[in-house]
Amino acid sequence: MRELEPCVFQIDFFLSKDMGETMPGNLVRPGLPSLIVNQLFHKYKAKASKDDVEKLVAEADLPDRSLVLLTENTYHHLTYGLVKGVEEEDIGYIHIDNHHDAANLREKGEENLLFSSFVSDIGSLDSVSSILLIGAYYHSLDCISDEVMEKEDWREILREKLDDFPDKVYVSIDLDILDKSLMETSFGQGVLDLNELEDLIEIIREEKEVVAGDIYGLEKPLQKHEVETYKKTAAMLI
Numbered sequence: 518m519r520e521l522e523p524c525v526f527q528i529d530f531f532l533s534k535d536m537g538e539t540m541p542g543n544l545v546r547p548g549l550p551s552l553i554v555n556q557l558f559h560k561y562k563a564k565a566s567k568d569d570v571e572k573l574v575a576e577a578d579l580p581d582r583s584l585v586l587l588t589e590n591t592y593h594h595l596t597y598g599l600v601k602g603v604e605e606e607d608i609g610y611i612h613i614d615n616h617h618d619a620a621n622l623r624e625k626g627e628e629n630l631l632f633s634s635f636v637s638d639i640g641s642l643d644s645v646s647s648i649l650l651i652g653a654y655y656h657s658l659d660c661i662s663d664e665v666m667e668k669e670d671w672r673e674i675l676r677e678k679l680d681d682f683p684d685k686v687y688v689s690i691d692l693d694i695l696d697k698s699l700m701e702t703s704f705g706q707g708v709l710d711l712n713e714l715e716d717l718i719e720i721i722r723e724e725k726e727v728v729a730g731d732i733y734g735l736e737k738p739l740q741k742h743e744v745e746t747y748k749k750t751a752a753m754l755i
């Protein structure tokens with residue numbers, strides 16, 4: 518199975534001294550038009566039009582099989598553009614996150630992509646035939662919820678769910694899935710430790726072909742151990 522190539526969608530936050538000095542060079546892809554992205558990112562915080570996001574992803578000119586490090590935790594809706602940019606006819610989208618990010622706001626007249634509802638938009642893409650939510654604490658949706666993860670053999674449940682899933686998958690990880698000792702955010706935390714996250718990713722990689730992915734969810738103030746968490750998570754996918 519081919520590995521993913523790490524790329525950074527830079528933001529100023531990520532280029533700050535504490536991040537720059539602790540991220541290994543091989544997680545930063547030289548030549549990425551980071552300045553353009555930097556300028557645009559602030560415009561896109563928490564919300565953006567589909568056109569803008571598609572344009573941003575096109576301008577970044579990502580390689581095939583990219584693992585995009587999305588960094589700060591208000592840009593998850595850019596994942597919509599990343600998934601749309603995958604050149605495959607039939608993929609499954611796996612959303613590993615303490616939140617489902619699938620609030621359907623269309624009824625309220627919201628046309629933009631929001632970081633709280635973009636998964637609904639991913640569900641309407643022609644190339645995406647299935648979505649699997651893992652870790653979300655809303656129990657009304659069909660997902661492997663945090664409750665399931667705490668009380669049941671979620672590894673077995675995951676394998677069963679993947680049986681009926683497309684062979685090629687896109688994986689998006691929000692680090693708020695992790696226990697707050699590993700990554701502290703202000704939107705509510707999940708229950709996983711790093712070994713469990715590694716098991717989760719390993720099962721996905723055993724059962725499916727991961728064609729692209731992203732990791733997201735840093736929040737200021739950033740602690741050194743959180744940078745380590747970020748790096749370890751990236752290493753699980755590359």
Ligand SMILES: [Mn+2]
Pocket residue numbers: 614615616691693704
């Ligand atoms: Mn989240």
